[in-house]
Amino acid sequence: MKTIVLLCIGLSGLFAIIDAQFPHHCKSPPLMEGRLMVYVTKDNLVMFDRFSYDAFERRIRLREFIHVQNQTYHEDILLLFREGVYYSISYLNSTCVKKSFKGDFRPIEIPKDAKFQAQVVIGSLSEPGAGVLANNWNGKEDNVLYSATFTEFGCLPIMVLENSEAIGDVMASYFDMVVGIEDPDTFFPPSFCESVELTESDGLDPFTAIWVKQSN
Numbered sequence: 001m002k003t004i005v006l007l008c009i010g011l012s013g014l015f016a017i018i019d020a021q022f023p024h025h026c027k028s029p030p031l032m033e034g035r036l037m038v039y040v041t042k043d044n045l046v047m048f049d050r051f052s053y054d055a056f057e058r059r060i061r062l063r064e065f066i067h068v069q070n071q072t073y074h075e076d077i078l079l080l081f082r083e084g085v086y087y088s089i090s091y092l093n094s095t096c097v098k099k100s101f102k103g104d105f106r107p108i109e110i111p112k113d114a115k116f117q118a119q120v121v122i123g124s125l126s127e128p129g130a131g132v133l134a135n136n137w138n139g140k141e142d143n144v145l146y147s148a149t150f151t152e153f154g155c156l157p158i159m160v161l162e163n164s165e166a167i168g169d170v171m172a173s174y175f176d177m178v179v180g181i182e183d184p185d186t187f188f189p190p191s192f193c194e195s196v197e198l199t200e201s202d203g204l205d206p207f208t209a210i211w212v213k214q215s216n
Contacts, residue, residue, distance in 0.1 A: 023116055023135040026155035027109040030055035034177035038210065042168030043068065052186045058082050058105040060211050061186045077208055078189055081105040085198065086208070087189045096193035099201040103212035108157055110150060114139040120149075122158065134158055142213070154179075162210075170210060 036049040045068045052061040058081035065074055078087040081104070088097040114137040123131030133152040140146070144164040150157055156177050162170045181187075204212060 023119060023152065025110040025112055025114065025137075026150065027055075027107060028150070028155050028157060029179045031181050032108070032156075032177060032179055033181060035175050037173045037175075039171045040167060040169070041171075052181055053108065054181065054187060055105075055107050057187070059187045062208065062211075066205075075205075075208075078187065079208065079211060080187075086201070086204070087193055089190060089193065091190070094190075094192045096189065096196045098189075098193060098196045098198050100198060101201045101204055101212070103204075103209075106211055106213040110137050110148060110155070111139055111141055113141070114146075114148065117147075119152065132158075167209075172210065 032053045034051060034053075036047075036051055038047040038049065039045070045066065047067070048065045050063045054060070060079045060081075062075070062077040062079070064077065065072060076089040076091070078089065079101075080086065084100050084102065086099055086101050088099075090096070117136040117138055119133065119135050121131045122134055125131045125133070134149050135152055136147065136149045138145075138147040144162050146163075147161045148157070149159045157172075157174045159174070160172045162172075164170075203209075
């Protein structure tokens with residue numbers, strides 16, 4: 001009887017270790033800042049983006065440098081999902097456009113129905129600080145096929161690949177990530193936006209749209 005009890009305890013401990021080591025679905029920190037490179041193959045569009053992310057209040061600030069058809073231009077966008085409003089801001093001219101938009105906030109996370117594919121090392125673990133342990137997941141959400149790679153510790157996004165009929169292939173690569181928000185005022189429009197009237201949106205650009213989950 002003692003042998004059976006010890007065997008059961010040993011097996012339970014083994015299963016607990018295996019379960020603890022198996023990667024779990026996770027959400028990224030609710031407050032983050034970082035940089036992002038997005039490439040949309042359909043139109044050969046490239047964006048370099050500095051973003052601030054607030055999952056608590058569902059708001060995102062994007063400062064984008066977009067390169068398309070041998071031209072580069074800058075966009076400063078504030079997305080306020082609770083209000084269903086976005087601002088396009090120009091500090092150079094002190095002008096502001098305020099428009100409504102439809103769509104749900106897309107949190108940075110591993111979707112619940114995502115399937116774990118592999119655990120990989122980016123760089124090398126042969127020396128301290130030379131590599132990062134990461135997990136790769138894939139799945140399909142709202143007719144969009146995706147493959148997502150997040151860090152094992154901290155659940156920070158590294159790379160997300162998506163494919164949809166509407167946009168085509170989209171690759172998003174994250175770097176220089178910081179947990180927290182350095183300047184909370186980044187989520188408030190500047191004073192010269194206060195008197196701007198709200199107008200209807202004719203649709204978000206492909207770069208801004210990747211942050212929006214379209215309503216059914």
